[in-house]
Amino acid sequence: MSEDKQKSEVKQAQIVTYLEQQQATKFRENFLLLHVYEQAQILTELTIRQRARLYRYLTPEELGATFNAVEEEPEAVIKYFDEMTPNYAAAVLGQMYTDNAVDILAFAEKKKLVQYLRLMPTEKSAEIKEMLHYEDKTAGAIMATEFVQIVSNQTVRSGMHVLKKEAKEAEMVYYAYVVDDEEKLIGVVTLRQLLISDDDALIKDVMNDQVKAVKVDEDQEDVAKTIRDYNFLAIPVTDYDDKLIGIITVDDIIDVIDEESAEDYSGLAGVDIEDSPEDPIKAASKRLPWLITLLFLGMSTATLISHYEQLVSEASILAVFISSITGTAGNAGTQSLAVAVRRLAYKGDDNKTLLRTIITEVITGVVIGLVTGLTIFVIVGLWKHNFILGFVIGLAMMCAIIVANLAGSIIPMAMDKLGFDPAVASGPFISTLSDLTSVLIYFNIASIFLSFITGK
Amino acid sequence: MSEDKQKSEVKQAQIVTYLEQQQATKFRENFLLLHVYEQAQILTELTIRQRARLYRYLTPEELGATFNAVEEEPEAVIKYFDEMTPNYAAAVLGQMYTDNAVDILAFAEKKKLVQYLRLMPTEKSAEIKEMLHYEDKTAGAIMATEFVQIVSNQTVRSGMHVLKKEAKEAEMVYYAYVVDDEEKLIGVVTLRQLLISDDDALIKDVMNDQVKAVKVDEDQEDVAKTIRDYNFLAIPVTDYDDKLIGIITVDDIIDVIDEESAEDYSGLAGVDIEDSPEDPIKAASKRLPWLITLLFLGMSTATLISHYEQLVSEASILAVFISSITGTAGNAGTQSLAVAVRRLAYKGDDNKTLLRTIITEVITGVVIGLVTGLTIFVIVGLWKHNFILGFVIGLAMMCAIIVANLAGSIIPMAMDKLGFDPAVASGPFISTLSDLTSVLIYFNIASIFLSFITGK
Numbered sequence: 001m002s003e004d005k006q007k008s009e010v011k012q013a014q015i016v017t018y019l020e021q022q023q024a025t026k027f028r029e030n031f032l033l034l035h036v037y038e039q040a041q042i043l044t045e046l047t048i049r050q051r052a053r054l055y056r057y058l059t060p061e062e063l064g065a066t067f068n069a070v071e072e073e074p075e076a077v078i079k080y081f082d083e084m085t086p087n088y089a090a091a092v093l094g095q096m097y098t099d100n101a102v103d104i105l106a107f108a109e110k111k112k113l114v115q116y117l118r119l120m121p122t123e124k125s126a127e128i129k130e131m132l133h134y135e136d137k138t139a140g141a142i143m144a145t146e147f148v149q150i151v152s153n154q155t156v157r158s159g160m161h162v163l164k165k166e167a168k169e170a171e172m173v174y175y176a177y178v179v180d181d182e183e184k185l186i187g188v189v190t191l192r193q194l195l196i197s198d199d200d201a202l203i204k205d206v207m208n209d210q211v212k213a214v215k216v217d218e219d220q221e222d223v224a225k226t227i228r229d230y231n232f233l234a235i236p237v238t239d240y241d242d243k244l245i246g247i248i249t250v251d252d253i254i255d256v257i258d259e260e261s262a263e264d265y266s267g268l269a270g271v272d273i274e275d276s277p278e279d280p281i282k283a284a285s286k287r288l289p290w291l292i293t294l295l296f297l298g299m300s301t302a303t304l305i306s307h308y309e310q311l312v313s314e315a316s317i318l319a320v321f322i323s324s325i326t327g328t329a330g331n332a333g334t335q336s337l338a339v340a341v342r343r344l345a346y347k348g349d350d351n352k353t354l355l356r357t358i359i360t361e362v363i364t365g366v367v368i369g370l371v372t373g374l375t376i377f378v379i380v381g382l383w384k385h386n387f388i389l390g391f392v393i394g395l396a397m398m399c400a401i402i403v404a405n406l407a408g409s410i411i412p413m414a415m416d417k418l419g420f421d422p423a424v425a426s427g428p429f430i431s432t433l434s435d436l437t438s439v440l441i442y443f444n445i446a447s448i449f450l451s452f453i454t455g456k
Numbered sequence: 457m458s459e460d461k462q463k464s465e466v467k468q469a470q471i472v473t474y475l476e477q478q479q480a481t482k483f484r485e486n487f488l489l490l491h492v493y494e495q496a497q498i499l500t501e502l503t504i505r506q507r508a509r510l511y512r513y514l515t516p517e518e519l520g521a522t523f524n525a526v527e528e529e530p531e532a533v534i535k536y537f538d539e540m541t542p543n544y545a546a547a548v549l550g551q552m553y554t555d556n557a558v559d560i561l562a563f564a565e566k567k568k569l570v571q572y573l574r575l576m577p578t579e580k581s582a583e584i585k586e587m588l589h590y591e592d593k594t595a596g597a598i599m600a601t602e603f604v605q606i607v608s609n610q611t612v613r614s615g616m617h618v619l620k621k622e623a624k625e626a627e628m629v630y631y632a633y634v635v636d637d638e639e640k641l642i643g644v645v646t647l648r649q650l651l652i653s654d655d656d657a658l659i660k661d662v663m664n665d666q667v668k669a670v671k672v673d674e675d676q677e678d679v680a681k682t683i684r685d686y687n688f689l690a691i692p693v694t695d696y697d698d699k700l701i702g703i704i705t706v707d708d709i710i711d712v713i714d715e716e717s718a719e720d721y722s723g724l725a726g727v728d729i730e731d732s733p734e735d736p737i738k739a740a741s742k743r744l745p746w747l748i749t750l751l752f753l754g755m756s757t758a759t760l761i762s763h764y765e766q767l768v769s770e771a772s773i774l775a776v777f778i779s780s781i782t783g784t785a786g787n788a789g790t791q792s793l794a795v796a797v798r799r800l801a802y803k804g805d806d807n808k809t810l811l812r813t814i815i816t817e818v819i820t821g822v823v824i825g826l827v828t829g830l831t832i833f834v835i836v837g838l839w840k841h842n843f844i845l846g847f848v849i850g851l852a853m854m855c856a857i858i859v860a861n862l863a864g865s866i867i868p869m870a871m872d873k874l875g876f877d878p879a880v881a882s883g884p885f886i887s888t889l890s891d892l893t894s895v896l897i898y899f900n901i902a903s904i905f906l907s908f909i910t911g912k
Contacts, residue, residue: 033666034666035686069687071685163651164652167648167651167652168652173651174630174647174689191629191630191647192623192629195620195623195629196620196623210491212491227710228707228710228711229493229527231493231525231707233630233689250689250706250707251684253710254684254709255684257710257714257717258684258713261717261720262798264717264721265717265721265724265794265798266794268721268725268883269790269793270787270790271790271791271794273795276795276799278812280816280819280820280822280823281823283795283816284824287788287791287820287824288824288827288828290787290791291788291791291824291828292827292831294784295780295784295828295832298780298784299780299835301779301780302777302779302780305778306773309775309776312768312772312775313769313772316765316768316775317762317765318775319761319765319772319774319775320758320761320762320765321758322778323757323758323761323779323782323891323895324757324758326782327754327782327887327888327891328747328750328751328754330884331726331884331887332743334726334727334884335726335743335747335884337725338721338724338725338727338729339725339739342721343732356734360734360736360739364740366736367736367737368740368743371740371744372744372747375748427725427883428786428791431786431787431887432783435783
């Protein structure tokens, strides 16, 4: 694999050299032989001057195919189009799959967008305009409009004929969707099924009428779940009259799964890992708002401890265990949070599931609290020869863990119910919040037993 | 969607009733109309008595298709086979896709495994035996051996003929792989390409000879990356003589992506979210080992603070800020860890990338430390009217953050270099470790400035 990689890097360097030396024919010959993913890699590594030449050497259709495979963020990709003449840019966008073109155009300046749409074929620009209206992260926003559509009283032979004709344009030719007179979706037939069916059979006799579809405004995460569960290569998208308006292919769904898992992961760490710049100043400025916010939340913990400063000065031994208690409760709360967020995403958010998750987490917290509390009771008791101190630390740790588990499970669920993304309730947030409650619990319990601890 | 779901639940309940009432024909009629994913859902919800009846009503071929779609863990699935007669069990396993059968058989008792293999057709059992040797989480372990193979001097027509013949058995009929006389992989042709090519053209003239393949022992995460980058529906697997021995399809890759992202997420939270039991006792016993380990690590922090108890009793104000400093450094370290682990997974682990990531994280830590340190300096200075105290806290926080960022980036990379999964260096571990270093830094700085803080 690594040898493979080296070879392909040498090849790519050679192709860039052809471009550099203005050898148009040699460049085209070699560049067009590459997989579009590799073409896209080259494109994104060129200098602006080299790209200008690339735009001259490739037809809009060829460059459109390359841009379909570019994986940079759309706000970065639109900049390439700004480098082209408006005519060429519109032609390239017009050759791309509609969903990809729409992603990019969503970040175009208003003026440029109008210009590009005006320069495109009417049909294409109408499709794009329509799709620009769909809300981000819904089926409509990620669907492609290039699909194969047939009718139920065609023969298999004529269905195959349609497939062949559309094979060049459609994003997915292995499923043909069957519609009625009103363009309502009524079935699906796979190319595999067509292959093994008699040529003269009617589509309606070989199609699967139990076709699964998603509505245009369905959340992309739910679409991903359906494709994953059913192992589909694509799923049709319908509007509110059940009319077929697009398809979502499995490769787009892989991107969705990546995006959503990166979001969950980012949430847990309190940092956007998908968009973490390599420039330290920029990276720091992205992470600081969250850290400073938590610092202020942390200051309430400091204020609280400050309130008990008299207590600490009377029994400075209490300070020794602050970090053990806050740390352990924070760790338990983070575990609880991770499980709750994941269960929300995979098991749905009906009230029964929510309640069961909270109850499970609290009982888990009680068990964990008991075991951890007992452990620290024994350790502190033996270490400091003071089992009353051990009892105070153990009891405080147990209560702090139960509260942390409760917070770790309730907060993401409450956020979900209030319409926020539960993953925003990050690990750092839960552990900082749990610091506060842990300290409160700890000092209150300690106050009660103060005279026993100090032995005065 | 939710209405859809209700309807399908009613339908599934009806089908179970047919089973319950021993209406074999009605049951078969309705059950077999369902998508295999829905069949699998029903199967896993039946009672043992109902399942016994199911085994009688379905042919091994039908039940094999259902089992292909069961998503439970293989160690749970093997139990179903223990309920069947050995003959029937072997027949069902023989009808499943080899990769799925192998997954399950890996958890069979030795004696049963031998029995099942003996009862299967020789060819199938030989394939399964071969695949049982591949290491977990490699291409070999997740590949299917049912693929379409053609030769380069066939015509398109005869290639289509092969495809049609294999359409019932093969896991993926949309790609046909081209091999030479020695079964070495030399090209790939998609069904789309075959459709639009002239029937009399030779395969070698229409095939793509730049075929991407993976080696049988390649890590499943790398396979997933290739399929995702190239938007393939499947990728061929070759052995060390470049012979084609299997394919990996995109639906298996989606499972891999889910599994790997769940692992990363679990690592960050220090809890296995994929396998978190709903029974609180079991859940607690899974989480406790990690928490207790960290508690002991946390005790070193307590020991350290204990060492400075004299200092705290002289300046109890110091205790007030312990949790602010450990908390903020822990949060920064967690962010750093998340970014480093992700960059390792996506950008590779060559030394250049590693070094660059560490340098970036440390500089980011310096910037974050400066800003956060300044903030707390001002807050503490104003709040406690003691800017020297503010300076001590600010300086300690800055140093603690830099060390936490260094640990957050170096530890996962060191684990990767040593051959461990970097995701094991969990968030809780980094923040507990950072508690220790933060306290050490804090009290050392505080000792130096002690006389200024207390004003004595």
